[in-house]
Amino acid sequence: MTPILDVRGLVAGYEPGLNIVRGASIHANEAEIVVVLGPNGAGKSSLIKAIAGLVPVSAGQVLLDGQDITATPAHLMVRKGLAFVPQTENIFPLLTVEENLRVAGGVLARSEVSPRIGEMFSMFPDLARQRRLAAGSLSGGQRQMLAVARALIVRPRVLMLDEPSAGLSPKFVEMVFAQLSQIRRAGLTIVLVEQNAKAALAIGDRAYVLVEGREAHEGVARSLWDDPVVAELYLGHRRAS
Amino acid sequence: MNLQFIADGLISGSLIGLGAIGVTLTYSILRFSNFAHGDLMAWGAYAALTVLGAISALLGTVAPIGMLSFGWPLVVAALVAMALVGGMALLLDWVLFARLRAKGQSIIVVMASFGASMALRSLLEFSFTSKPEYFSRAIQMALPVGFGIRVTPDQVAMLLVTLVLVTSMHLFMSRSQTGREMRAYSQNPALARVVGIDVARIVRATWLIGGALACAAGIMVGVLVQIRPLMGLDMLLPMFAAAILGGIGSIPGAVLAGLIIGLSEAAAVQLIGAEWRAGAAFVILMAVLLIRPAGLFGVSER
Amino acid sequence: MIDLLGYAAFFLSTALILGIITLGLNLQWGLTGLFNVGIAGFVAIGAYTSAILTTPEAADRVGGFGWPILAGWVAAMAITGLAAGLTGFATLRLKSDYLAITTFGVAVVVQLVTLNAQGLTGGPFGVAFIPRPFASLAETPVAFNFANLAVVAAVTLVVYLALEHLSRSPWGRVLRALREDERAAISLGKSAKSYRIQAFAIGGAVMGLAGAVQAHFIGFIAPNNYLPTLTFQIWAMLMVGGAGSNRGALLGTIVVWAIWVGAGAFSSALAPTDWQARTAALQIVAIGVMLCVILLVRPNGFFGGRRRK
Numbered sequence: 001m002t003p004i005l006d007v008r009g010l011v012a013g014y015e016p017g018l019n020i021v022r023g024a025s026i027h028a029n030e031a032e033i034v035v036v037l038g039p040n041g042a043g044k045s046s047l048i049k050a051i052a053g054l055v056p057v058s059a060g061q062v063l064l065d066g067q068d069i070t071a072t073p074a075h076l077m078v079r080k081g082l083a084f085v086p087q088t089e090n091i092f093p094l095l096t097v098e099e100n101l102r103v104a105g106g107v108l109a110r111s112e113v114s115p116r117i118g119e120m121f122s123m124f125p126d127l128a129r130q131r132r133l134a135a136g137s138l139s140g141g142q143r144q145m146l147a148v149a150r151a152l153i154v155r156p157r158v159l160m161l162d163e164p165s166a167g168l169s170p171k172f173v174e175m176v177f178a179q180l181s182q183i184r185r186a187g188l189t190i191v192l193v194e195q196n197a198k199a200a201l202a203i204g205d206r207a208y209v210l211v212e213g214r215e216a217h218e219g220v221a222r223s224l225w226d227d228p229v230v231a232e233l234y235l236g237h238r239r240a241s
Numbered sequence: 242m243n244l245q246f247i248a249d250g251l252i253s254g255s256l257i258g259l260g261a262i263g264v265t266l267t268y269s270i271l272r273f274s275n276f277a278h279g280d281l282m283a284w285g286a287y288a289a290l291t292v293l294g295a296i297s298a299l300l301g302t303v304a305p306i307g308m309l310s311f312g313w314p315l316v317v318a319a320l321v322a323m324a325l326v327g328g329m330a331l332l333l334d335w336v337l338f339a340r341l342r343a344k345g346q347s348i349i350v351v352m353a354s355f356g357a358s359m360a361l362r363s364l365l366e367f368s369f370t371s372k373p374e375y376f377s378r379a380i381q382m383a384l385p386v387g388f389g390i391r392v393t394p395d396q397v398a399m400l401l402v403t404l405v406l407v408t409s410m411h412l413f414m415s416r417s418q419t420g421r422e423m424r425a426y427s428q429n430p431a432l433a434r435v436v437g438i439d440v441a442r443i444v445r446a447t448w449l450i451g452g453a454l455a456c457a458a459g460i461m462v463g464v465l466v467q468i469r470p471l472m473g474l475d476m477l478l479p480m481f482a483a484a485i486l487g488g489i490g491s492i493p494g495a496v497l498a499g500l501i502i503g504l505s506e507a508a509a510v511q512l513i514g515a516e517w518r519a520g521a522a523f524v525i526l527m528a529v530l531l532i533r534p535a536g537l538f539g540v541s542e543r
Numbered sequence: 544m545i546d547l548l549g550y551a552a553f554f555l556s557t558a559l560i561l562g563i564i565t566l567g568l569n570l571q572w573g574l575t576g577l578f579n580v581g582i583a584g585f586v587a588i589g590a591y592t593s594a595i596l597t598t599p600e601a602a603d604r605v606g607g608f609g610w611p612i613l614a615g616w617v618a619a620m621a622i623t624g625l626a627a628g629l630t631g632f633a634t635l636r637l638k639s640d641y642l643a644i645t646t647f648g649v650a651v652v653v654q655l656v657t658l659n660a661q662g663l664t665g666g667p668f669g670v671a672f673i674p675r676p677f678a679s680l681a682e683t684p685v686a687f688n689f690a691n692l693a694v695v696a697a698v699t700l701v702v703y704l705a706l707e708h709l710s711r712s713p714w715g716r717v718l719r720a721l722r723e724d725e726r727a728a729i730s731l732g733k734s735a736k737s738y739r740i741q742a743f744a745i746g747g748a749v750m751g752l753a754g755a756v757q758a759h760f761i762g763f764i765a766p767n768n769y770l771p772t773l774t775f776q777i778w779a780m781l782m783v784g785g786a787g788s789n790r791g792a793l794l795g796t797i798v799v800w801a802i803w804v805g806a807g808a809f810s811s812a813l814a815p816t817d818w819q820a821r822t823a824a825l826q827i828v829a830i831g832v833m834l835c836v837i838l839l840v841r842p843n844g845f846f847g848g849r850r851r852k
Binding site: 268273274276337340341344347348349351352353355356357358359360361362363364366367370371474477478481482485514516517519520522523526527530531534 | 576578580633634637639640641643644645647648649651652655658659771772775778779782820821822824825826827828830831832834835838839842
């Protein structure tokens with residue numbers, strides 16, 4: 001089975017010569033939830049940002065559905081089917097909830113925008129109720145919902161999220177992950193970078209542990225939690241630093 | 242007390258506000274204060290003058306519209322000039338500003354705009370000399386409208402045109418996809434790319450709109466007052482002050498602030514003396530920076 | 544031949560006075576990274592302060608204080624430094640664009656005041672009979688020019704050495720660090736702002752001194768001497784020379800001034816009389832284009848080279 005997202009030996013960093021991602025290779029199969037774990041500074045965020053075209057790539061390849069998107073500029077990624085939800089500042093605070101969705105819907109055909117927004121509102125009824133509120137006045141959890149809805153509106157093939165549970169109360173963390181499971185059941189592929197390993201592994205299919213910019217361990221999500229090698233990589237690494 | 246200054250203030254204030262829209266747009270989207278904005282106004286006025294001259298050469302004198310001092314040739318010239326100046330703004334960005342933006346420090350771009358402003362102004366002086374020019378030599382009668390205030394038909398027309406332009410801008414920014422994208426980009430440039438917004442298109446739209454509005458403001462000043470190479474420089478401080486008072490990024494704010502500054506200048510002329518007019522904008526600017534730098538409708542700096 | 548030498552001395556004196564202004568700008572921009580668009584205004588403040596304090600009584604203007612020349616210069620530095628300090632205080636907690644816009648406003652207001660406050664500044668007629676050092680030599684132009692050159696050169700040297708010393712001092716190092724790393728500035732908090740205000744004020748004081756020296760050199764000042772063109776020339780001089788280097792600032796000044804004077808002479812020689820005003824405008828276009836080209840192609844200037852970025 002060809003993976004829908006195939007990352008091979010990616011080397012990337014904000015400044016030339018200062019690479020944070022050092023030859024990482026991960027892949028995701030269709031309708032899978034792939035979790036990327038790792039200690040702080042391992043380069044998890046930088047990896048998906050590099051895939052999304054936000055961090056300069058100096059070597060390696062990213063293939064989406066067989067198509068090479070390594071050099072694709074960031075703003076064209078959604079058109080190729082790759083949507084990204086950043087960790088912070090992931091909504092436009094002064095636009096209303098509806099405007100946030102509408103501005104993201106720019107890549108769709110005009111006639112599709114309003115129906116799509118309607119679909120998002122039925123998926124996230126809380127957002128529907130607050131459609132005219134400025135997005136900046138939403139609570140953290142609702143903002144996250146909006147950020148996810150905003151990414152889904154373009155009907156992506158692959159959805160990438162950077163620590164979606166960061167800063168959220170347990171109730172919202174549960175809600176977010178439940179929502180992600182549901183989305184996966186609809187056939188969407190999800191790549192998830194997370195610090196909250198337990199919750200992520202609970203819904204994940206496969207997982208990677210990233211250490212120092214490269215994947216150090218890979219396996220089926222559920223079993224990784226009890227895997228002593230993983231614990232050592234995580235905790236051992238932390239102890240060493 | 243003579244209330245004439247209210248009319249004068251509203252009229253000059255609306256022109257300041259119109260120019261300030263371009264300034265605030267450029268600042269909120271491209272993140273730099275464009276010192277050449279006033280000179281785009283001046284170039285607009287001279288461009289319209291030149292096109293008007295060409296039309297007159299071809300068609301001879303055309304009767305003015307109703308009680309106005311100008312006829313449809315000026316309207317055509319204005320539209321052509323707006324397109325030209327919009328294009329010039331794009332060219333300026335492509336040749337100079339975009340390259341410097343890519344290199345880093347935004348203040349260097351401001352410096353370049355300062356250099357470009359001087360060069361543009363002096364090119365006008367070279368081409369047209371500093372002698373004032375006029376669209377029409379016709380003298381207009383000021384008509385009373387009550388409260389001891391008199392206005393000319395031209396002034397009423399310009400006020401209406403400004404109203405139309407400002408309303409269109411507001412609708413554009415709030416209802417159109419490009420307007421929404423521009424607002425989104427000014428709030429979070431990185432997220433805008435993630436969401437699929439084509440930044441190059443946004444930048445182009447900003448320059449085209451800013452240039453066209455500056456041109457319109459310049460032509461209106463030309464109709465109501467006169468055309469000189471320094472006309473843009475004289476408007477620069479009031480426009481910057483209006484953009485800051487209104488709150489960077491807010492178009493309604495820029496317009497409202499323009500009106501406030503126009504009224505203050507007119508009041509200053511009335512109460513202190515015409516020669517001190519330019520000081521009003523500076524006083525307001527300092528007051529805003531010391532008391533509430535975010536302005537009336539602005540958001541605190543990120 | 545002797546006339547040529549006399550002229551050379553005059554040229555160099557004018558260039559060095561402009562060089563002093565550029566040195567002041569180098570402190571504000573080269574060392575501290577502050578963008579001053581109102582240089583002409585600060586120079587004017589210094590010139591008028593010294594002129595008003597030292598000139599004899601005049602019909603409809605305040606005067607007759609009879610201060611000695613040097614005292615006038617010191618006052619010029621103090622008042623201009625104060626004005627610059629206030630400007631910095633009002634704007635330095637905000638983005639750098641606001642400082643640029645405010646300094647622009649200062650220059651506009653200074654122009655306004657010098658033109659209209661006739662009781663203080665003599666209005667459009669300016670201030671005349673400003674006492675000149677070596678006034679007794681005025682009869683022999685060559686000696687006069689050389690004596691003036693000596694004074695100007697001495698002042699330039701003192702300012703240069705003082706600024707070099709400041710730049711290498713711990714104070715200067717802090718400023719450099721603030722310029723390079725904005726985040727360091729934020730972590731320093733309040734002190735960062737006060738360092739920058741100090742730098743801006745001192746730079747302003749230097750500009751005021753130059754204005755005063757020039758006023759006493761020529762003997763007469765008017766609002767027309769302090770137009771945006773001057774601000775613009777100084778910026779071109781600093782960027783050509785190399786921002787961050789005092790030596791570059793002086794060399795850049797002499798080069799740009801030579802180009803300016805040369806271009807002026809060239810166009811007056813070639814252009815018919817009724818086109819004189821127009822060709823003068825071309826000089827400015829040329830310098831404007833040059834400034835933009837330098838920013839694009841060689842932002843570190845030609846004579847500096849101390850800053851690697």
